[in-house]
Amino acid sequence: xxxxxxxxxxxxxxxxxxxxxPRPDARRLLQxxxxxxxxxxxxxxxxxxFVRSPYAHARIVNIDVSQAAVSPGxxxxxxxxxxxxxxxxxxxxxxxxxxxxxAPQHPLAIDRACWQGEAVAAVAxxxxxxxxxxxxxxxxxxxxxxxxxxxETALEPETPVIHPELGDNLAYQREVDTGDTEEAFARAxxxxxxxxxxxxxxxxxxxxxxxxxxxxxxxxxxxxxxxTQVPYMMQWILAKHFELPEVDVRVIAPxxxxxxxxxxxxxxxxxxxxxxxxxxxxxxxxxxDRLESFVTDFHARGHCVKARMAVSKAGDILxxxxxxxxxxxxxxxxxxxxANEAQQVINLVGGPYKNRVYRGRxxxxxxxxxxxxxxRAVGHPVACAVTEGLVDFGAAAIGMDPAEFRxxxxxxxxxYPYTLVTGPVFEKLSxxxxxxxxxxxxxxxxxxxxxxxxxQRGIYRxxxxxxxxxMSNPSAATYGKGGASIAAQDGCTIKLTATGGxxxxxxxxxxxxxxxxxxxxxxxxxxxxxxxxxxxVIGDTEVTPYGGGNWGSRGTGIGGEAxxxxxKALRQNILTFVARLTETEASLLDIRHGKxxxxxxxxxxxxxxxxxxxxxxxxxxxxxxxxxxxxxxxxYAQKTYDGICTNGIQGCYLEVDVETGFVKLLRHWVVDDCGxxxxxxxxxxxxxxxxxxxxxxxxxxxxxxxxxxxxxxxxLIDYLVPMAREMPDIEISHTSTPTATSELGAKGVGEAGxxxxxAAVMNAINxxxxxxxxxxxxxxxxxxxxLRALGKI
Amino acid sequence: xxxxxxxxxxxxxxxxxxxSRRIAARQHLVDFLREELGLTGSHLGCEHGVCGACTVKxxxxxxxxxxxxxxxxxxxSVETIEGLSESGAIADLQRAFHERNALQCGFxxxxxxxxxxxxxxxxxxxxxxxxxxxMAGNYCRCTGYxxxxxxxxxxxxxxxxxxx
Numbered sequence: 001x002x003x004x005x006x007x008x009x010x011x012x013x014x015x016x017x018x019x020x021x022p023r024p025d026a027r028r029l030l031q032x033x034x035x036x037x038x039x040x041x042x043x044x045x046x047x048x049x050f051v052r053s054p055y056a057h058a059r060i061v062n063i064d065v066s067q068a069a070v071s072p073g074x075x076x077x078x079x080x081x082x083x084x085x086x087x088x089x090x091x092x093x094x095x096x097x098x099x100x101x102x103a104p105q106h107p108l109a110i111d112r113a114c115w116q117g118e119a120v121a122a123v124a125x126x127x128x129x130x131x132x133x134x135x136x137x138x139x140x141x142x143x144x145x146x147x148x149x150x151x152e153t154a155l156e157p158e159t160p161v162i163h164p165e166l167g168d169n170l171a172y173q174r175e176v177d178t179g180d181t182e183e184a185f186a187r188a189x190x191x192x193x194x195x196x197x198x199x200x201x202x203x204x205x206x207x208x209x210x211x212x213x214x215x216x217x218x219x220x221x222x223x224x225x226x227x228t229q230v231p232y233m234m235q236w237i238l239a240k241h242f243e244l245p246e247v248d249v250r251v252i253a254p255x256x257x258x259x260x261x262x263x264x265x266x267x268x269x270x271x272x273x274x275x276x277x278x279x280x281x282x283x284x285x286x287x288x289d290r291l292e293s294f295v296t297d298f299h300a301r302g303h304c305v306k307a308r309m310a311v312s313k314a315g316d317i318l319x320x321x322x323x324x325x326x327x328x329x330x331x332x333x334x335x336x337x338x339a340n341e342a343q344q345v346i347n348l349v350g351g352p353y354k355n356r357v358y359r360g361r362x363x364x365x366x367x368x369x370x371x372x373x374x375x376r377a378v379g380h381p382v383a384c385a386v387t388e389g390l391v392d393f394g395a396a397a398i399g400m401d402p403a404e405f406r407x408x409x410x411x412x413x414x415x416y417p418y419t420l421v422t423g424p425v426f427e428k429l430s431x432x433x434x435x436x437x438x439x440x441x442x443x444x445x446x447x448x449x450x451x452x453x454x455x456q457r458g459i460y461r462x463x464x465x466x467x468x469x470x471m472s473n474p475s476a477a478t479y480g481k482g483g484a485s486i487a488a489q490d491g492c493t494i495k496l497t498a499t500g501g502x503x504x505x506x507x508x509x510x511x512x513x514x515x516x517x518x519x520x521x522x523x524x525x526x527x528x529x530x531x532x533x534x535x536x537v538i539g540d541t542e543v544t545p546y547g548g549g550n551w552g553s554r555g556t557g558i559g560g561e562a563x564x565x566x567x568k569a570l571r572q573n574i575l576t577f578v579a580r581l582t583e584t585e586a587s588l589l590d591i592r593h594g595k596x597x598x599x600x601x602x603x604x605x606x607x608x609x610x611x612x613x614x615x616x617x618x619x620x621x622x623x624x625x626x627x628x629x630x631x632x633x634x635x636y637a638q639k640t641y642d643g644i645c646t647n648g649i650q651g652c653y654l655e656v657d658v659e660t661g662f663v664k665l666l667r668h669w670v671v672d673d674c675g676x677x678x679x680x681x682x683x684x685x686x687x688x689x690x691x692x693x694x695x696x697x698x699x700x701x702x703x704x705x706x707x708x709x710x711x712x713x714x715x716l717i718d719y720l721v722p723m724a725r726e727m728p729d730i731e732i733s734h735t736s737t738p739t740a741t742s743e744l745g746a747k748g749v750g751e752a753g754x755x756x757x758x759a760a761v762m763n764a765i766n767x768x769x770x771x772x773x774x775x776x777x778x779x780x781x782x783x784x785x786x787l788r789a790l791g792k793i
Numbered sequence: 794x795x796x797x798x799x800x801x802x803x804x805x806x807x808x809x810x811x812x813s814r815r816i817a818a819r820q821h822l823v824d825f826l827r828e829e830l831g832l833t834g835s836h837l838g839c840e841h842g843v844c845g846a847c848t849v850k851x852x853x854x855x856x857x858x859x860x861x862x863x864x865x866x867x868x869x870s871v872e873t874i875e876g877l878s879e880s881g882a883i884a885d886l887q888r889a890f891h892e893r894n895a896l897q898c899g900f901x902x903x904x905x906x907x908x909x910x911x912x913x914x915x916x917x918x919x920x921x922x923x924x925x926x927x928m929a930g931n932y933c934r935c936t937g938y939x940x941x942x943x944x945x946x947x948x949x950x951x952x953x954x955x956x957x
Contacts, residue, residue, distance in 0.1 A: 022891050029899025030887045032834020032874030036900065039833035129817070206838045206846060206900040206934050257836070257900030258934050290839040512898030512935050681894045688937025689897065716843035716932070724938040725929035 016521040020681035037210035049131035053113030056147035056709020073130030080110035092332035094482030102332035107271035114330035117295025147709040151327035154365035184319030188310035192393035197778035199702035200302030207257020213277035230549035253539035294714030300375035319357035333373035344379025380755035388759035464764025468756035471643035472553035472748025489637035490559040491545025500609030507547020508559030514682035526567020553748020565634035648672035652760035661783030675738040676745035690753025698761035808876025823858035834874035845931035848904035874903035889944040897935030
């Protein structure tokens with residue numbers, strides 16, 4: 001597939017835009033020659049392993065490290081108070097989320113552990129095995145405390161308050177009311193009402209969290225190799241909390257084995273690793289094992305949303321009401337807070353539809369469970385499941401086809417830019433076009449006929465639709481405005497090398513999504529050189545311009561635009577230089593395929609190698625008053641909207657075995673609008689991967705806590721993730737509405753698949769169960785839950 | 794010292810080269826490959842035999858390198874992604890993965906390739922469903938598996954044509 005961008009890009013900037021180029025940097029990964037943090041070994045490197053709380057909530061009466069300290073190979077054993085002497089605590093609040101509160105959090109628990117898995121002591125040893133041996137010898141005397149583990153009762157007076165100084169367990173609350181919902185529900189022809197639950201789950205990056213901190217006391221330089229999505233955020237945080245000059249902190253993100261939002265947070269064990277390197281003056285490595293990943297990698301998405309929708313006889317949405325509740329960890333996450341899901345859910349319920357009558361409340365409560373926060377498509381899958389679930393129930397209530405019901409309720413195509421009643425502005429969506437395209441792609445009418453025929457034979461298949469919106473290209477409104485030092489802008493330094501090649505140092509990161517390839521494609525297009533002439537350098541705070549890195553579907557939309565601007569500036573500088581050398585006007589010249597040519601005739605004037613060699617080696621030929629600037633830096637931030645909204649729709653076709661409750665995914669279709677597609681090969685498989693992560697949420701994934709706050713399925717044996725066998729083929733198509741806020745026109749794409757697929761699965765299951773009058777609203781839709789809905793168990 | 798920390802001398806062939814080391818009884822094969830031999834292409838994703846990132850070949854069979862002790866590989870012939878890459882044995886598979894973007898972060902990829910290589914050897918005429926079933930022991934969080942299945946499928950067809 002080849003999608004050539006037409007608007008707003010114009011030749012000559014489009015050579016590699018929209019072209020399915022395989023990733024040059026994937027070759028090393030295919031040969032086992034990647035370099036992840038755990039692959040790096042430094043001289044005198046120590047390994048750190050953590051003692052973690054076995055209780056959800058417990059007082060630390062005493063820590064006895066005497067045996068551990070003399071265990072073979074042990075270099076140092078530290079507890080919370082020792083680490084606190086070198087690392088300032090943090091509080092995970094954002095000032096623009098009014099009312100968000102949290103308590104100070106230290107790298108290691110001091111006096112009290114607040115979740116099962118919280119690190120309370122650390123052992124550094126010569127080898128990891130020795131550190132693991134010694135961890136067994138740390139004797140801690142615990143006094144168990146009552147644990148707060150049910151969000152529903154977290155605010156009741158008889159429930160203990162986790163941080164008494166905060167007054168209650170309410171971390172954040174927000175309400176929205178357009179004032180007219182009562183009237184809308186009073187005049188409704190039908191009301192669709194349901195309680196939707198999304199399960200608490202987690203990112204499960206295949207590469208666990210990993211960090212190697214190397215403090216060199218001789219020059220007081222801290223170099224950190226970190227599996228992170230956000231090197232500059234880490235640099236800022238490390239400098240701040242360890243009170244080091246920012247220029248002496250270097251963060252390098254080598255190959256990163258998956259992020260999905262799990263690697264944008266501050267983790268106490270990682271901060272302790274840095275602290276130990278500072279204390280010991282030698283490199284210290286921490287690599288989480290899978291069991292500790294489950295109890296420490298941020299969790300997400302554990303919502304309960306009571307929702308209802310008023311529908312007219314003709315099929316119009318008259319009003320929507322929601323009451324959202326979710327439980328986070330014992331602290332709000334740092335530095336991004338744990339309330340962004342609340343924001344996205346309350347803002348985006350009803351998202352793609354024109355209804356403007358809305359009342360919503362969202363509450364975020366503290367729990368004695370693992371930390372909780374941003375994970376791929378933050379809050380969107382919850383908002384989408386609620387909206388699209390209500391839409392299907394509403395359509396069913398009035399006997400209308402769910403596709404038809406959606407189409408008549410979308411925001412009108414001529415209403416953009418469109419301001420939601422909750423605040424966000426949608427620049428421009430393509431809902432009608434995407435909708436029509438999807439129905440054609442999945443052959444909706446024929447599928448309905450097949451479904452009806454099979455039902456006669458006792459085969460229960462379901463068709464589910466889910467229209468989605470997904471915010472991308474975020475402005476400073478998301479974090480910077482709230483006081484978090486997280487960049488919303490990105491930069492690129494581009495340079496002509498001595499042989500006419502191009503190097504790009506960009507502030508976005510490669511975490512597998514193909515950022516480095518995208519940078520190369522845009523740079524090659526902007527300057528007009530062959531792709532193999534472009535070298536990309538990313539993931540190192542010491543060599544790239546300042547930027548935000550990877551979160552919020554922003555890499556291509558923000559970082560890519562910076563590359564385009566840098567490339568265009570270099571192109572112009574080259575032309576100006578050659579014009580001066582050849583005594584002509586720059587406007588009469590052009591660069592085509594690595595050569596400076598006469599724009600009118602295409603006749604070659606100079607190769608880029610000749611340009612570079614003249615500038616670098618034969619400055620005697622350069623006019624004395626002229627300095628060729630063949631390296632330039634440009635930055636870009638999206639400032640027009642809080643974010644640029646993408647849109648699309650997904651269709652799911654599946655079969656429910658009504659005897660066993662098993663769901664078999666048969667086919668899935670996605671129409672996505674991410675504006676300009678730079679590389680369809682990368683975009684399409686990223687959408688598929690995101691859809692499959694949503695399938696995990698819908699069918700398998702749940703962090704199951706006991707009432708005592710014990711995670712009961714914290715291993716890959718017990719926590720199910722999607723594997724190849726259960727996954728269907730997924731067909732992807734696009735509509736294209738480039739954003740006018742940038743020249744590139746690219747919007748985000750990394751999260752949209754995850755936003756929509758759980759809702760599509762839910763609607764398809766409920767469609768399959770329709771003959772039985774059964775419905776499921778609690779993810780994951782396990783065989784047990786489906787059989788319960790069917791009344792079979 | 795516990796029995797698990799007792800050390801033993803082992804000699805085995807890794808990627809065609811004979812190596813001898815004194816190792817702890819408790820060291821598993823992938824830690825041995827990564828730490829003793831610097832063969833970091835084999836990855837640790839779960840260390841309990843589920844994710845498949847540590848898949849290597851031992852005497853021609855694929856094994857979970859985290860569920861086998863290095864001691865058990867004494868006298869065996871071990872092949873890792875590094876050896877299979879250098880010999881060109883899976884070059885067609887690597888090319889197909891590359892062309893179809895059948896990897897993103899790449900952490901699962903060495904294990905995926907070695908698992909797929911086994912299918913190519915024993916059942917190159919595998920159907921798409923059989924490919925999915927065979928690859929079901931290798932976890933990938935990034936792709937939707939489809940590009941992996943397609944890459945394996947195209948190489949299967951190529952191998953069948955070669956044999957014909």
